[in-house]
Amino acid sequence: MEFNTTTTDAPRIRTGCLVAGVFEGRDATPAYQALDAASGGKLDAIARKSRFRGDAGKHLQVHALDGVTADSVLIVGCGPKKEAMTAARYLKIAGAAARATAGTGARSAAWSLGEIDVADRDMEWKSRVAVERLGDAAYHFDAMRSDPGKDRTPPPGRTSIAAPRRHREAAAAGIATGQAIAAGVSLARDLGNLPGNVCTPSHLADQARALAARHGKVTFKALDEARMKRLGMGSLLSVARGSRQPPRLIVLEYRGAPRSHAPIVLVGKGVTFDSGGISIKPSATMDEMKFDMCGAASVIGAMESCATLELPLNVVALAPACENLPDGNASKPGDIVTTMAGRTVEVLNTDAEGRLILCDALTYAERYKPDVVIDVATLTGACVIALGAHASGLFSNHQPLADALLAAGEHAGDRAWQMPLWDEYAEQLKSNFADVANIGGREAGAVTAASFLAKFASGQRWAHLDVAGTAWRSGKEKGATGRPVGLLCQYLLDRTRAADRTPAPAA
Ligand code: BES
Ligand code: MN
Ligand code: ZN
Secondary structure (H helix, E strand, O other), X not given: OEEEEEOOOHHHOOOOEXXXXXXXXXXXXXXXXXXHHHOOOHHHHHHHHOOOOOOOOOEEEEEOOOOOOOOEEEEEEOOOOOOOOOHHHHHHHHHHHHHHHHHHOOOEEEEOHHHOOOOOOOHHHHHHHHHHHHHHHHOOOOOOOOOOOOOOOOOOOEEEEEOOHHHHHHHHHHHHHHHHHHHHHHHHHHHHXXXXXXXXXXXXXXXXXXXXXXXXXXEEEEEOHHHHHHHOOHHHHHHHXXXXXXXXXXXXXXXXXXXXXXXXXXXXXXXXXXXXXXXXXXXXXXXXXXXXXXXXXXXXXXXXXXXHHOOOOEEEEEEEEEEEOOOOOOOOOOEEEEOOOOOEEEEXXXXXXXXXXXXXXXXXXXXXXXXXXXXXXXXXXXXXXXXXXXXXXXXXXXXXXXXXXXXXXXXXXXXXXXXXXXXXXXXXXXXXXXXXXXXXXXXXHHHHHHHHHHOOOOOOOEEEEEOOOOOEEOHHHOEEOOOOHHHHHHHHHHHHHHHHHOOOOOO
């Protein structure tokens, strides 16, 4: 999809589908007003007769309006004009407008929703949101179909973002940022949606290698089983034991700043299929456990965006990748493994495997002397119960980092919500036989999982995002969402702005 900016007045924009907003009670926006006037009152008359009221997210497409150059106008309800337009409402409207636009079949589109004032947001943000949501709406996964593209409406190939002359540069900047983020989101969705028999640990590694080949500032390596053994990653290796697929620890390093700048290390859970292992899961929705590598996909996706934007930061993405399957060699409940940190873990449930691979990756992360470490994992069903699909669970041992991630999620429309990490919860992880157990009982499952990870991140400024409820959708719309690539990218962007203000430390 291509994007450009336009300063042409709405009635004279030459396009297949012109998107214009209207508030509740058909209270006009400037574009709606101009289009209605140009059509001699036709637009509003049609909207009225169609009983279009302007409820947030509702839409109506009107074709061949006299006096209007565009082939069609897609009017999009914006909700009440009197109440403040929050970023959250704007995101909902933009998402609905993007989906409607993608569904029209128009070959080109123009987007005038950037004229709507949004509390605390500028033109750059609004144009970026348009690009991201259009990218999301146009996304289709048909890599595994024999007839890709059949029976679906192609999205518009080009979209013009309307902006007044004084905001044209901001709109263009928003387009560039939005396209880079959309590319990362789309990559994360593709990796997530691929089935477990294709998206194996080695496939994930191949995709990461390909990413590095596309970007000059990114280098790739992958640790194999032998290397993991030498490093003492007994915990990661114990999860991979039951599978024929060899595990990998994928490493992507992005160098956008001098070597002296401590990197931001992102760690993503890459369980390419989680059957539960010997503590096997019920079969009903087990297919969805191909999404158990969405954490890894999101850190790889964020790397794609970061490298495309050439951010002035150093960023490392680590993705421990393996399958969790039962076989004669699989680890068993009661087995005790030794982590790279030297701590022993009693594996009371082989289905609590995410933490077993992440703990060794967190220890490995220490060698980068990171500024901060952020792990992303589809870690617990308990987090889905706690927060549903609306927010990722956030845990941190460093409040400024937690605050920065919460703010980034809020800004990007990819929210997180902080949960506690009090010592009391860690009590639940006591083992009669080893230093720690890998499960903490039924209560507060998302918190005890995070508490387990916290033990392996104690010397670091660390945060954990449990994305079990946000990384994919179930049911009819089943598929990877690409979350939290938006949050991660926003955090990285915010860090570059902070760096602009703080002079680099003297060498
Ligand atoms: N990958 C799952 C978490 C998960 C489950 C995400 C369902 C989304 C939907 C994880 O490895 C897991 O199995 N966790 C267990 C932990 C339990 C055994 C303590 C869970 O949440 O049931
Ligand atoms: Mn599991
Ligand atoms: Zn899992």
